[in-house]
Structures are given as structure tokens and as C-alpha cells.
Amino acid sequence: MRLERLGSFHQSRLSFMRILTRRLARERWRFERREFTIDSQGVGRAVYTLHGPARSYSLVAFAHDLPDEQRSDRVIADAWDATFALFDGCPDPQDLTRLAANVPLQEAGRISASELSLSRANRSMRVWEHVVTALSRGKQPDPGRLADVGYLMRTTAVYGSGKFGAADRSAIAERSEFTEPFQVEMLTVYLIRTFVRDLVEHIAHERGGPEATTMDEDIAESLGIGNSTGLGMAPFILNHPTLLSRWITAREEAISRVRSISTASPAALALFRQLLQGTVQSVAHWHTDHATQQQQVVELSNDLERLGEQLDLINKDAEGKTLQPWDRLYTWAEAHLGIEAQECLASLLLEPYPELVDPLCETLSSSRSRTSAIDGSISVAATRDDIDRVYAWARDIDWTSRDAIARVWYVSEEKLEPRLGERFEEPVAEYEQPLAPARDAIALRRELDSWPGEHSIADVLAAHPEHRHTVRRIQLVAREPYAEICDNTIAAHMQPLDMLRCKLSFFGATHFDPRSDRWVRIRLFADAPYPSQLLDKDADRWIYPSVDTTQDLCSTSAA
Amino acid sequence: MDLPFSRHDSRPLLDVCGVMDCSLGELESLVRQAVRGAGYHWGHAEESAAAVRWLESVGLPGAAVLCARLQRVAAGVPGTRQSCPIVTSSLILDKAIRLHARVEIPRLEDPLLLVPMIMDLAELRETSVSIAWSCNGNVITFTSTGKHECRASTTDTILCTTHATQLTLTLAPARPCERDIHLSPHNRAVVADQHLRLLDQYAALLRAPATEESRLRGAGDG
Numbered sequence: 205m206r207l208e209r210l211g212s213f214h215q216s217r218l219s220f221m222r223i224l225t226r227r228l229a230r231e232r233w234r235f236e237r238r239e240f241t242i243d244s245q246g247v248g249r250a251v252y253t254l255h256g257p258a259r260s261y262s263l264v265a266f267a268h269d270l271p272d273e274q275r276s277d278r279v280i281a282d283a284w285d286a287t288f289a290l291f292d293g294c295p296d297p298q299d300l301t302r303l304a305a306n307v308p309l310q311e312a313g314r315i316s317a318s319e320l321s322l323s324r325a326n327r328s329m330r331v332w333e334h335v336v337t338a339l340s341r342g343k344q345p346d347p348g349r350l351a352d353v354g355y356l357m358r359t360t361a362v363y364g365s366g367k368f369g370a371a372d373r374s375a376i377a378e379r380s381e382f383t384e385p386f387q388v389e390m391l392t393v394y395l396i397r398t399f400v401r402d403l404v405e406h407i408a409h410e411r412g413g414p415e416a417t418t419m420d421e422d423i424a425e426s427l428g429i430g431n432s433t434g435l436g437m438a439p440f441i442l443n444h445p446t447l448l449s450r451w452i453t454a455r456e457e458a459i460s461r462v463r464s465i466s467t468a469s470p471a472a473l474a475l476f477r478q479l480l481q482g483t484v485q486s487v488a489h490w491h492t493d494h495a496t497q498q499q500q501v502v503e504l505s506n507d508l509e510r511l512g513e514q515l516d517l518i519n520k521d522a523e524g525k526t527l528q529p530w531d532r533l534y535t536w537a538e539a540h541l542g543i544e545a546q547e548c549l550a551s552l553l554l555e556p557y558p559e560l561v562d563p564l565c566e567t568l569s570s571s572r573s574r575t576s577a578i579d580g581s582i583s584v585a586a587t588r589d590d591i592d593r594v595y596a597w598a599r600d601i602d603w604t605s606r607d608a609i610a611r612v613w614y615v616s617e618e619k620l621e622p623r624l625g626e627r628f629e630e631p632v633a634e635y636e637q638p639l640a641p642a643r644d645a646i647a648l649r650r651e652l653d654s655w656p657g658e659h660s661i662a663d664v665l666a667a668h669p670e671h672r673h674t675v676r677r678i679q680l681v682a683r684e685p686y687a688e689i690c691d692n693t694i695a696a697h698m699q700p701l702d703m704l705r706c707k708l709s710f711f712g713a714t715h716f717d718p719r720s721d722r723w724v725r726i727r728l729f730a731d732a733p734y735p736s737q738l739l740d741k742d743a744d745r746w747i748y749p750s751v752d753t754t755q756d757l758c759s760t761s762a763a
Numbered sequence: 764m765d766l767p768f769s770r771h772d773s774r775p776l777l778d779v780c781g782v783m784d785c786s787l788g789e790l791e792s793l794v795r796q797a798v799r800g801a802g803y804h805w806g807h808a809e810e811s812a813a814a815v816r817w818l819e820s821v822g823l824p825g826a827a828v829l830c831a832r833l834q835r836v837a838a839g840v841p842g843t844r845q846s847c848p849i850v851t852s853s854l855i856l857d858k859a860i861r862l863h864a865r866v867e868i869p870r871l872e873d874p875l876l877l878v879p880m881i882m883d884l885a886e887l888r889e890t891s892v893s894i895a896w897s898c899n900g901n902v903i904t905f906t907s908t909g910k911h912e913c914r915a916s917t918t919d920t921i922l923c924t925t926h927a928t929q930l931t932l933t934l935a936p937a938r939p940c941e942r943d944i945h946l947s948p949h950n951r952a953v954v955a956d957q958h959l960r961l962l963d964q965y966a967a968l969l970r971a972p973a974t975e976e977s978r979l980r981g982a983g984d985g
Contacts, residue, residue, distance in 0.1 A: 316784060317951055366788030373788070375950040575813040577883040580857030615796075618973035625971070635971040638805045662857035665806075672806020672853065
């Protein structure tokens with residue numbers, strides 16, 4: 205549970221994007237474009253609806269004519285190329301009027317219990333005009349140029365779970381389609397991708413008239429939706445320890461199940477090899493200017509080649525029925541490959557075994573609220589033991605050193621979202637949010653040294669209520685195997701990017717492109733089938749576009 | 764001061780008659796920051812937020828009562844901190860398993876904020892828990908039989924009364940009075956604008972003014 209490892213995670217079968225597309229295909233959700241009233245300047249409204257077995261959901265999209273100089277990915281921006289809400293059902297004219305008055309304002313507007321998410325996106329300046337121009341002249345855009353970017357629009361926020369008046373997660377959590385985490389947000393982005401394709405083709409048509417053409421299917425499918433993610437998302441995995449534990453537990457259990465397989469069938473080995481090759485190709489298109497990430501990508505690329513060579517040995521052994529081939533491969537990787545490749549392998553191992561892995565998707569959610577009651581009857585001695593066990597790694601840190609407490613998580617008045625400040629360089633300490641659990645746990649541990657072990661923690665809290673939030677957290681994380689990050693979240697050299705990547709990998713994001721040490725661009729749904737193609741194309745392993753994954757999955761089962 | 768609920772002229776359609784239809788999550792989040800901003804410890808802020816969320820979800824004026832409380836705390840009204848329902852709730856819950864069947868509290872301010880605690884207490888002790896207090900000659904009672912169920916003798920504005928005396932907490936199997944009102948949780952809260960603004964003012968005390976340096980460290984243009 206070190207940040208460096210969490211920050212090396214890759215998408216997998218457990219990723220929320222893939223859970224969504226598998227469900228949409230399995231349940232044969234029907235797609236409908238109910239409205240597309242957009243003018244030649246690209247201004248107007250569109251409504252896209254997906255009809256499921258029990259309910260329908262509609263993306264209401266507003267397209268705007270945004271001057272270039274106003275285009276910004278910053279959360280404090282107040283204008284965007286397109287704004288969206290995911291509506292619960294099919295909106296009537298009154299709903300659309302209400303949404304038109306509010307959704308384009310984003311945080312400055314207000315949505316209701318009928319909406320499940322609020323989001324916005326900006327065009328990619330690098331390729332939008334290129335695509336419009338090419339299509340308007342009846343030509344296809346340059347695939348190489350598109351591959352470098354990977355999307356035509358990039359979302360800068362996708363708010364769900366009650367934000368700005370939207371329905372609470374608890375209000376919809378019982379619906380089967382939202383059992384797994386972040387399905388609302390994933391559905392929103394998935395429909396945005398369809399809208400963006402339609403929008404670019406529409407504008408090209410308006411400009412080029414009869415000469416204009418539409419995008420080739422292959423090009424359109426290769427495009428995802430970009431996403432800019434900054435520090436606002438980083439504290440999520442600190443603020444939701446139970447949920448984090450569920451995610452990591454499911455992942456570890458899935459890896460464990462596959463590593464326990466005694467022999468791998470030839471079909472499973474063949475599929476794994478195919479997907480490994482597909483990953484090698486995908487990594488070759490992973491472009492970033494971030495020096496550290498560049499180095500990691502190069503190392504990953506080399507490591508994947510070595511992994512392929514090692515697989516040959518496993519393959520030979522497999523013919524001789526070697527026991528636990530995946531375990532052997534993983535053990536070898538731990539000793540010989542970098543952390544990026546180890547985590548990439550961990551994700552790849554799961555691919556041939558949907559029957560072992562996919563049922564774990566149901567365990568990814570948690571209904572536990574953030575504020576559970578403290579058990580005041582627990583003794584001081586037991587609390588000491590919990591701290592010593594969960595935060596053993598933190599006891600050796602010198603918490604009086606400036607480096608150990610260099611950072612402060614705070615909320616800025618301007619942004620209303622978390623930021624990371626420098627404790628000894630900015631006047632931000634007095635605004636600190638409780639996002640340094642290890643420091644706080646060690647402070648409590650020190651206090652407990654002066655209390656008799658048989659006393660209850662209630663006695664301590666009566667005298668020291670400043671430790672209440674820490675005691676609550678300790679009681680929670682002590683019961684969960686993977687609830688606490690084993691790193692100092694306010695250290696001078698802490699990389700917030702690692703926190704972002706951990707969460708984004710569970711989303712299913714690819715092509716992490718850090719733009720600094722605290723914000724990153726990613727791709728979502730690149731190479732996924734569009735809603736109208738879900739029944740005809742692979743709705744699961746589309747993440748490996750160069751691989752034919754349509755073979756019979758049953759044949760990959762363990763021998 | 765820049766208020767998230769009032770900073771824009773184009774007021775949302777849902778804002779009618781000076782009230783706002785809120786998600787419970789955003790209300791809880793706002794209250795947590797507000798209570799901390801008013802000077803309470805984080806643990807108490809978390810518990811107050813959960814308490815106001817529950818009260819508002821069953822249609823009781825949790826936000827209004829909390830606002831009155833924070834104002835008195837900020838004004839330094841004598842005795843306010845000593846008879847605080849937020850602190851008292853945590854003290855009672857922390858001692859849940861050692862509580863006698865009957866606990867008496869001579870006086871307390873803003874007793875409504877004590878009520879959500881009886882839900883947890885009923886769960887922990889696996890018995891019915893009642894809280895009753897006197898106010899202007901009336902006796903107000905809330906009873907939880909566990910399983911997140913709660914009944915009230917009244918949902919009248921008298922619940923907003925600041926001072927209560929002779930509070931009695933009873934932990935014993937009980938049959939709620941048939942006239943009691945069953946409190947059913949809803950998924951939304953309707954909160955007065957003025958209370959949201961006030962909560963935001965306290966929450967804003969926790970928000971740092973932006974500096975050019977902090978802006979430069981944030982996400983850049985795309």
C-alpha cells in the first residue's frame with residue numbers, strides 16, 4: 205500500500221469503464237439520439253438516451269461557441285465548449301428548459317434530484333480544427349496526429365454523488381446498474397464520447413456541405429475522451445478508506461485466484477500472449493512530456509519485452525504441465541521487473557479468467573458512511589496495538605522534521621477544492637484539512653503513552669477531543685486490510701500524482717500524461733465500441749484494440 | 764465573501780421562497796466544514812454533519828438549530844460551550860455500553876442536535892432509547908427502537924427552542940406512544956437560504972485565500 209505502487213496501477217477487468225460496457229452489452233441496452241439541434245457554429249442542444257431493462261438515462265448536452273482565449277482546464281474556469289448533465293430518465297421540455305438555464309453555468313448553476321451528474325468538456329486545440337477541416341473537405345484526418353492526442357474533447361470535471369444538487373449516491377445505490385462504483389460518471393463520459401463524434405461530424409458537414417464526409421469507423425473508434433484531473437481528486441482515496449480497501453481487496457483476491465491456478469490452458473496462454481503484445485503496442489503510443497513518466501514508459505516497454513521472453517519459458521513448461529505458471533511468472537516479475545511492469549502484469553493476468561475475476565466486481569462498493577460511531581469501550585492498550593500495527597511504517601518518521609510535514613492539504617476560497625500548499629512557505633497551515641492520517645495517528649499514539657492501558661479510549665477522548673477523528677479512522681482502518689495508504693501524505697517529496705493514478709486506474713484510464721506533479725491528462729473509452737455497436741463488437745477487451753479477442757472465452761478456463 | 768449558494772445572479776429554479784432543495788451529501792459536507800470553521804474539533808464536525816444530515820432527511824430543522832448554535836458559540840454567549848449538544852452526544856455515545864438505564868441531564872442547549880445520537884445508541888445497546896426534555900411547560904420525546912427507526916412526540920417549531928431542562932435519556936424496551944409521529948427519511952433536504960449562507964460563512968473560515976503562488980502550482984491551461 206505504498207503510494208509508489210498505487211501510482212503504478214493499470215486498468216484491468218475490474219475497471220469501472222469495462223464493467224459498464226460489459227453490462228450495457230449483456231443487458232442489451234438500446235441507444236437513441238432523441239435530439240440534435242445544433243447550428244452551423246456548433247451551438248445548441250442534444251439528448252442521447254440509453255434504455256436499460258428497468259430504466260433509461262439521458263445525457264443532455266449543451267454545445268457552446270467558446271472563444272479560444274477562454275478555453276481552460278482549470279476548475280476555476282467559467283466557460284466551456286460543451287456542458288452536460290446525466291438525467292435520470294427521459295427529460296421533458298420543462299426539464300430541458302431548467303437544465304438549459306443551469307447546466308451551462310456548471311458550479312454556478314443548480315441541478316436537482318433528477319440529475320445524476322454534471323460535467324463539461326473542452327475541445328483539444330491540437331486536433332479539433334484539423335479534424336473539422338479534413339472532414340469538411342471530404343478527407344480523413346491524419347491518424348498519426350490523432351493517435352498522439354487520442355481524443356477530440358477532454359472533460360475537466362465530472363461531478364456526481366450529490367454535488368451541486370444532483371441525486372445522492374445513496375438514492376440510486378440500490379439500482380443494479382449502479383451497484384459498482386462510479387457507473388454514473390462512466391456512463392456520462394461514455395455518452396459524451398458519442399456526442400463529440402456527432403458534433404465534429406456535424407460542424408464539418410455544416411462547413412463543407414455536400415463535399416464533407418464522416419469519420420472512418422476505425423478512426424472514430426480509436427478516439428476516446430480526454431480528462432484533465434488535478435488535486436481535487438487526490439484526497440478521495442484518503443477520504444474513502446473503506447471503499448479503497450474494497451477496491452484493493454478485490455484486485456488482490458483476483459490476482460491471488462489466478463496465481464493459484466495449477467495449469468494454464470493453451471487458450472489462456474495464447475490469449476495472454478496476444479494481450480501482452482497488444483499492451484506493448486499500446487505503450488508505444490503512450491506519449492508524455494513528463495520526464496519521470498517518460499522514463500517509466502521506456503522501462504515498462506523494455507520490461508514487457510522481457511516478460512514476453514519469460515512467457516516462452518512458461519509456455520514450454522505449460523506443455524509439461526508445470527504447476528502454477530502464473531504464480532511463477534509473477535514471482536519472476538517481482539524479482540526482475542520494474543514496478544510499472546509488475547502492476548501491468550498483475551492486470552494482464554486477470555484477462556483470461558473472467559469467470560474467476562468478474563464476480564468480484566460486486567464487491568467493489570461500500571455502503572459504509574464516512575462517519576461511523578466511535579466504539580468508546582475499546583481500551584487504550586488495544587488502540588495502541590492497532591496504531592502500532594496499521595502505522596508501523598510511520599513510527600520511524602521524524603515528525604518534527606520540516607520535510608515530514610512540509611505540505612498542507614487545504615481548500616482555497618477561489619477554487620473550493622483541495623489544494624496542496626507548502627507549510628513553511630505559505631500562510632496555509634491554519635486552513636489544514638485532516639488528510640495526514642499517519643501524522644495524526646502517531647500524535648495520538650504519543651498521547652496514549654501517558655494513559656494506563658486498561659482505560660477506555662472514551663476516557664482519552666473526553667480529555668482530548670482533538671483526537672476524535674483519528675480514533676474513528678483507526679477503528680475503521682484496523683478492520684479493513686487495505687484501507688490506509690502506507691505513506692506520509694504531507695511529506696515534502698510526496699507525489700500527489702500517485703493518488704490520482706490509483707483512482708484513475710480503477711476507472712480504467714489509459715495513457716497517463718502528467719502535466720506537472722499535481723495534474724494529469726488521461727484517456728477514457730479510447731477504442732471502445734460506440735453505443736450502437738455494443739452488440740456487434742467486443743464490449744469487454746476493446747481496451748486492447750490490436751488484438752482479436754472475440755474467441756470463445758470458455759476455452760481459456762483453467763485445465 | 765464568495766458564497767457557493769449565493770454568488771451568482773442567475774438563481775436556480777429550485778430556489779423558491781428562500782429555500783434550497785439540497786442533496787444530503789452536499790449538506791453534510793457543508794456542515795462538516797462549517798462546524799470545524801466555527802472552532803469545533805474535526806471529530807465533532809464529522810458527527811454534527813451526520814446528525815444534521817439525518818435530521819434534515821426526516822424533515823426536522825437540523826440546519827436551523829445548528830446555525831443558531833454556531834452563532835451563539837461565535838458570540839461567546841456564556842455557558843454555551845458547557846451545555847453543548849454536540850459534545851454531549853459524543854460523550855454519551857463513547858460511554859454507550861456503560862450507561863445506566865436512565866441518564867439525567869439538568870440543562871442543555873439546542874437539544875434537537877442530541878436526537879440523532881439515540882439512533883446509534885439503540886443499535887449499540889440493542890434496546891429502545893428515548894430522550895425527553897421540558898420546554899416551556901411541554902415535554903418533548905423522541906424514541907428509537909433501533910433498526911434506524913425513530914418516532915417523535917412533535918415535529919413542531921418548538922424543536923428549535925434553544926434551552927431545555929430536565930433531559931432524560933432512557934434505555935429500556937419501550938412501546939412508542941401511538942400518537943407519536945413516525946419519522947421517515949427522505950433522499951433530499953429543503954434548507955432555508957439564510958441557513959445555507961450562514962453555514963457557508965463558517966465554512967469559508969476554513970478556506971484559504973488564493974495567492975499567485977498557489978495558482979501557479981495548480982492545474983494549468985489545456
